[in-house]
Amino acid sequence: MPWVNQEMCNGCGICMDECPVGVITLNEMDKAQIDEESCIRCGKCHDVCPEEAVRHDGEKIPEQVEENLEKTRRLLEYYDTSAERQAFIERMIRYFNKERKVTEFTIEKLKALKAGIAGSAASSANS
Ligand code: SF4
Ligand code: SF4
Incomplete structure:
Protein backbone atom coordinates (compact mmCIF):
# COMPACT_ATOMS: atom_id res chain seq x y z
CA MET A 1 0.00 0.00 0.00
CA HIS A 56 6.50 1.81 -0.40
CA ASP A 57 4.78 -0.20 2.30
CA GLY A 58 7.98 -1.99 3.29
CA GLU A 59 9.35 1.18 4.83
CA LYS A 60 6.65 0.96 7.48
CA ILE A 61 7.74 -2.44 8.80
CA PRO A 62 9.75 -1.09 11.78
CA GLU A 63 6.91 1.27 12.67
CA GLN A 64 4.33 -1.51 12.50
CA VAL A 65 6.49 -3.83 14.61
CA GLU A 66 6.76 -1.10 17.22
CA GLU A 67 2.96 -0.61 17.13
CA ASN A 68 2.48 -4.32 17.79
CA LEU A 69 4.93 -4.22 20.69
CA GLU A 70 3.30 -1.11 22.09
CA LYS A 71 -0.13 -2.73 21.96
CA THR A 72 1.23 -5.80 23.71
CA ARG A 73 2.82 -3.68 26.44
CA ARG A 74 -0.45 -1.79 26.90
CA LEU A 75 -2.52 -4.96 27.23
CA LEU A 76 0.04 -6.47 29.61
CA GLU A 77 -1.15 -3.97 32.20
CA TYR A 78 -4.37 -5.96 32.55
CA TYR A 79 -2.46 -8.93 33.96
CA ASP A 80 -1.18 -9.00 37.52
CA THR A 81 1.06 -12.01 37.91
CA SER A 82 4.18 -12.98 36.05
CA ALA A 83 2.50 -16.24 34.98
CA GLU A 84 -0.51 -14.39 33.55
CA ARG A 85 1.73 -12.00 31.70
CA GLN A 86 3.80 -14.77 30.19
CA ALA A 87 0.65 -16.64 29.17
CA PHE A 88 -0.68 -13.48 27.54
CA ILE A 89 2.55 -12.96 25.58
CA GLU A 90 2.36 -16.59 24.47
CA ARG A 91 -1.16 -15.93 23.13
CA MET A 92 0.12 -12.88 21.24
CA ILE A 93 2.89 -15.02 19.74
CA ARG A 94 0.27 -17.58 18.64
CA TYR A 95 -1.80 -14.78 17.13
CA PHE A 96 1.13 -13.45 15.07
CA ASN A 97 2.09 -16.99 14.05
CA LYS A 98 -1.45 -17.37 12.71
CA GLU A 99 -1.11 -14.05 10.87
CA ARG A 100 2.18 -15.23 9.37
CA LYS A 101 0.52 -18.40 8.10
CA VAL A 102 -2.35 -16.41 6.61
CA THR A 103 0.23 -14.27 4.81
CA GLU A 104 2.27 -17.25 3.58
CA PHE A 105 -0.80 -19.13 2.30
CA THR A 106 -2.15 -15.97 0.67
CA ILE A 107 1.16 -15.42 -1.15
CA GLU A 108 1.08 -19.02 -2.41
CA LYS A 109 -2.49 -18.57 -3.68
CA LEU A 110 -1.58 -15.26 -5.34
CA LYS A 111 1.36 -16.88 -7.13
CA ALA A 112 -0.99 -19.58 -8.42
CA LEU A 113 -3.48 -16.93 -9.52
CA LYS A 114 -0.72 -15.05 -11.37
CA ALA A 115 0.48 -18.25 -13.04
CA GLY A 116 -3.09 -19.00 -14.11
CA ILE A 117 -3.44 -15.57 -15.69
CA ALA A 118 -0.09 -15.96 -17.47
CA GLY A 119 -1.19 -19.39 -18.72
CA SER A 120 -4.48 -18.01 -20.08
CA ALA A 121 -2.65 -15.15 -21.81
CA ALA A 122 -0.22 -17.62 -23.45
CA SER A 123 -3.09 -19.84 -24.68
CA SER A 124 -4.91 -16.82 -26.11
CA ALA A 125 -1.74 -15.71 -27.92
CA ASN A 126 -1.26 -19.16 -29.42
CA SER A 127 -4.85 -19.58 -30.61
S1 SF4 B 1 -1.69 3.38 -6.02
FE1 SF4 B 1 -1.83 5.62 -5.98
S2 SF4 B 1 -2.59 6.19 -8.01
FE2 SF4 B 1 -3.05 4.00 -7.73
S3 SF4 B 1 -5.11 3.90 -6.84
FE3 SF4 B 1 -3.68 3.92 -5.12
S4 SF4 B 1 -3.51 6.07 -4.57
FE4 SF4 B 1 -4.39 6.02 -6.64
S1 SF4 C 1 4.75 15.92 -4.12
FE1 SF4 C 1 4.20 13.86 -4.78
S2 SF4 C 1 2.81 13.12 -3.18
FE2 SF4 C 1 2.91 15.33 -2.98
S3 SF4 C 1 1.18 16.10 -4.18
FE3 SF4 C 1 3.00 16.12 -5.52
S4 SF4 C 1 2.93 14.16 -6.60
FE4 SF4 C 1 1.55 13.99 -4.82
Missing part, protein backbone atom coordinates in the same frame (compact mmCIF):
# COMPACT_ATOMS: atom_id res chain seq x y z
CA PRO A 2 1.56 3.34 -1.01
CA TRP A 3 1.65 6.13 1.54
CA VAL A 4 2.74 9.76 1.42
CA ASN A 5 5.70 11.01 3.42
CA GLN A 6 4.24 14.31 4.57
CA GLU A 7 7.62 16.00 4.96
CA MET A 8 8.60 15.23 1.36
CA CYS A 9 5.28 16.18 -0.29
CA ASN A 10 5.11 19.68 -1.82
CA GLY A 11 1.37 19.54 -2.52
CA CYS A 12 1.77 19.82 -6.31
CA GLY A 13 -1.24 17.54 -6.91
CA ILE A 14 0.29 15.57 -9.80
CA CYS A 15 -0.53 12.29 -8.07
CA MET A 16 -4.14 13.40 -7.62
CA ASP A 17 -4.47 14.02 -11.37
CA GLU A 18 -2.97 10.61 -12.20
CA CYS A 19 -4.87 8.46 -9.69
CA PRO A 20 -7.37 6.44 -11.76
CA VAL A 21 -9.84 6.12 -8.91
CA GLY A 22 -9.52 9.60 -7.39
CA VAL A 23 -8.59 8.52 -3.89
CA ILE A 24 -5.84 11.10 -3.24
CA THR A 25 -6.75 14.42 -1.64
CA LEU A 26 -4.83 17.30 -0.09
CA ASN A 27 -5.17 17.56 3.68
CA GLU A 28 -5.37 20.73 5.75
CA MET A 29 -1.58 21.10 5.47
CA ASP A 30 -1.81 20.94 1.64
CA LYS A 31 -0.11 17.55 1.62
CA ALA A 32 -1.36 14.56 -0.34
CA GLN A 33 -3.07 11.75 1.52
CA ILE A 34 -4.34 8.43 0.20
CA ASP A 35 -7.63 6.79 1.15
CA GLU A 36 -6.14 3.37 1.80
CA GLU A 37 -9.48 1.56 1.77
CA SER A 38 -10.27 2.71 -1.78
CA CYS A 39 -6.76 2.56 -3.31
CA ILE A 40 -6.50 -0.11 -6.03
CA ARG A 41 -2.68 -0.34 -5.70
CA CYS A 42 -1.85 0.61 -9.27
CA GLY A 43 1.36 2.42 -8.26
CA LYS A 44 0.87 5.41 -10.57
CA CYS A 45 1.16 7.93 -7.75
CA HIS A 46 4.53 6.48 -6.85
CA ASP A 47 5.74 6.67 -10.46
CA VAL A 48 4.71 10.30 -11.09
CA CYS A 49 5.68 11.99 -7.84
CA PRO A 50 8.56 14.41 -8.53
CA GLU A 51 9.61 14.45 -4.88
CA GLU A 52 9.58 10.68 -4.30
CA ALA A 53 7.13 11.43 -1.50
CA VAL A 54 4.98 8.39 -2.28
CA ARG A 55 6.66 5.60 -0.42
